[in-house]
Amino acid sequence: MKKKVLVVDDEEGIRLFYKEELKEEGMDVHAAASGEEALEKLEADKYDLVILDIKLPGIDGIEVLRQIKEKWKTLPVILCTAYHHYKQDFGTWASDAYIVKSSDMKELKDVVKTILNRRN
Amino acid sequence: MGYETLEKVIELTDSSEALKKRLDSVADVLSHAFSFDQCAIYLYDEDKKIFNLCSLAGDEGGVVVTTYQEREGLPHHALAMDKPVIANMSDADRVVWRGIEDRGMTGFATAAVYPVKDDTSNYGVLYLKNRHRKVLSKRRRKLLDIIALQLSMTIKTQYCISNLTAANAQMRDMQARLIHAEKLVALGEMAATLAHEIKNPLLSIGGFAKRLSRQFNEDAPARLYVDMIAKESIRVEKLLDTILSFSVNKGFELNEEDINNVVNDALAFFEGEFRRVKIKVDRELKPDITPVRVDREQLKLAFSNFFANSMQAMGNGGILTLRTYSDDRWVFVEVTDTGGGIEPDIIRNIFNPFFTTKEDGTGLGLSIAHAIVTNHNGIIEVVNDLGKGVSFIIKLPAALKG
Numbered sequence: 001m002k003k004k005v006l007v008v009d010d011e012e013g014i015r016l017f018y019k020e021e022l023k024e025e026g027m028d029v030h031a032a033a034s035g036e037e038a039l040e041k042l043e044a045d046k047y048d049l050v051i052l053d054i055k056l057p058g059i060d061g062i063e064v065l066r067q068i069k070e071k072w073k074t075l076p077v078i079l080c081t082a083y084h085h086y087k088q089d090f091g092t093w094a095s096d097a098y099i100v101k102s103s104d105m106k107e108l109k110d111v112v113k114t115i116l117n118r119r120n
Numbered sequence: 121m122g123y124e125t126l127e128k129v130i131e132l133t134d135s136s137e138a139l140k141k142r143l144d145s146v147a148d149v150l151s152h153a154f155s156f157d158q159c160a161i162y163l164y165d166e167d168k169k170i171f172n173l174c175s176l177a178g179d180e181g182g183v184v185v186t187t188y189q190e191r192e193g194l195p196h197h198a199l200a201m202d203k204p205v206i207a208n209m210s211d212a213d214r215v216v217w218r219g220i221e222d223r224g225m226t227g228f229a230t231a232a233v234y235p236v237k238d239d240t241s242n243y244g245v246l247y248l249k250n251r252h253r254k255v256l257s258k259r260r261r262k263l264l265d266i267i268a269l270q271l272s273m274t275i276k277t278q279y280c281i282s283n284l285t286a287a288n289a290q291m292r293d294m295q296a297r298l299i300h301a302e303k304l305v306a307l308g309e310m311a312a313t314l315a316h317e318i319k320n321p322l323l324s325i326g327g328f329a330k331r332l333s334r335q336f337n338e339d340a341p342a343r344l345y346v347d348m349i350a351k352e353s354i355r356v357e358k359l360l361d362t363i364l365s366f367s368v369n370k371g372f373e374l375n376e377e378d379i380n381n382v383v384n385d386a387l388a389f390f391e392g393e394f395r396r397v398k399i400k401v402d403r404e405l406k407p408d409i410t411p412v413r414v415d416r417e418q419l420k421l422a423f424s425n426f427f428a429n430s431m432q433a434m435g436n437g438g439i440l441t442l443r444t445y446s447d448d449r450w451v452f453v454e455v456t457d458t459g460g461g462i463e464p465d466i467i468r469n470i471f472n473p474f475f476t477t478k479e480d481g482t483g484l485g486l487s488i489a490h491a492i493v494t495n496h497n498g499i500i501e502v503v504n505d506l507g508k509g510v511s512f513i514i515k516l517p518a519a520l521k522g
Binding site: 011013014016017020021055082083100101102103104105 | 312315316319320321322323324325326327328330331350353354357360361364
């Protein structure tokens with residue numbers, strides 16, 4: 001069974017880019033453009049991993065992370081943001097990994113694989 | 121003689137001339153008015169604990185002492201007694217008066233030494249000498265009392281003005297730095313927002329260019345174009361990362377730190393890279409160094425930027441010397457490379473944002489390092505040895521004890 005991944009980012013380009021890249025790794029990739037949409041999708045379906053941006057319109061990534069960890073305790077979340085310094089701030093520690101966005105997908109892919117393998 | 125002399129002294133001490141010039145004129149007037157062979161004014165230097173000769177009038181052929189130690193001779197005695205000393209020697213060859221030795225008395229028979237002081241401070245002495253024995257009338261002694269008082273007020277006023285001027289300059293300097301820091305914060309916030317807004321679309325551009333590149337044969341012209349798009353967007357991405365990593369929104373978290381640890385932490389990132397490009401690191405870090413109050417992460421970023429700069433300067437290998445030491449006020453970190461130094465015509469630009477001599481440089485490294493050090497009330501000095509290398513001396517205020 002393919003692993004089901006949810007990409008949450010308000011940038012259309014990034015949603016498509018991550019989707020294409022991760023599909024090549026054999027994953028079933030879905031996307032949400034806002035925190036609200038992400039939570040709706042998580043309620044409706046079961047996922048193996050969430051890749052979550054922090055700066056989102058409406059409820060932000062940190063709040064989405066909090067709600068995920070409350071409702072779906074074991075669902076892993078990778079925070080993926082343009083900022084470096086959030087790593088020390090705001091409760092991002094609750095996530096399973098913190099990655100600074102880059103057009104080089106190697107780091108993200110490695111972390112995604114490690115986390116999904118851990119779940120097996 | 122009497123009121124006229126006093127009037128003249130007051131007129132001279134009140135003038136707008138420099139203090140030394142005013143005291144010179146007073147010494148001149150006094151040596152004549154009281155017909156003493158020599159009239160000297162000594163000023164007390166509180167830091168060095170000595171009396172320095174400031175003004176001298178009259179017989180310059182005789183013995184002149186330019187510096188008295190704090191506890192030496194008649195000046196010390198007059199100040200300690202808090203009253204004038206009138207010393208008459210039994211003969212002019214003697215230099216000891218009532219057990220007090222004064223090398224200035226050689227060849228003189230009478231000395232009148234007046235303390236110049238007020239309740240809080242010693243400013244110096246007024247020192248009159250005569251080769252032949254001389255008797256000072258009560259009236260003349262009273263007059264010298266008043267003149268010494270006038271001198272103490274003059275010197276005190278001058279010191280107050282100097283202190284005030286210095287305090288004022290310091291305040292202006294601090295204000296300028298504050299305005300600069302505020303500007304930097306505003307600029308930093310704007311830059312961070314802008315960088316974030318640019319980075320997201322840029323990632324799509326770079327990411328898709330890479331994906332597209334994989335669909336062309338290696339010799340297809342389109343592959344070259346697409347690779348160029350990918351390469352250039354990585355360059356901009358790097359620039360934006362530098363701006364974003366220097367986030368000013370975070371605020372400072374100041375803690376007492378051992379600067380050696382911060383230097384070593386920053387260095388740890390570079391060790392592999394230094395080995396690869398054959399840079400040897402010499403560490404002369406002073407153990408148990410005075411602590412500093414700094415934001416560790418920010419300082420690490422600053423040192424990293426210095427190291428990166430040194431590494432780029434030493435493309436063909438070299439020696440990076442890191443030295444730490446301290447004095448009462450500052451903790452010093454010296455970063456010295458053997459990269460040939462900086463051309464003199466560009467040296468004043470090295471801390472300017474976006475100034476770079478490197479093809480792939482962002483021009484932000486040293487300007488960020490400079491901003492961080494300045495925000496810690498530190499100072500960076502650049503010692504440029506053209507042909508050899510450059511030393512950055514980073515001075516950070518020593519943490520106050522207790």
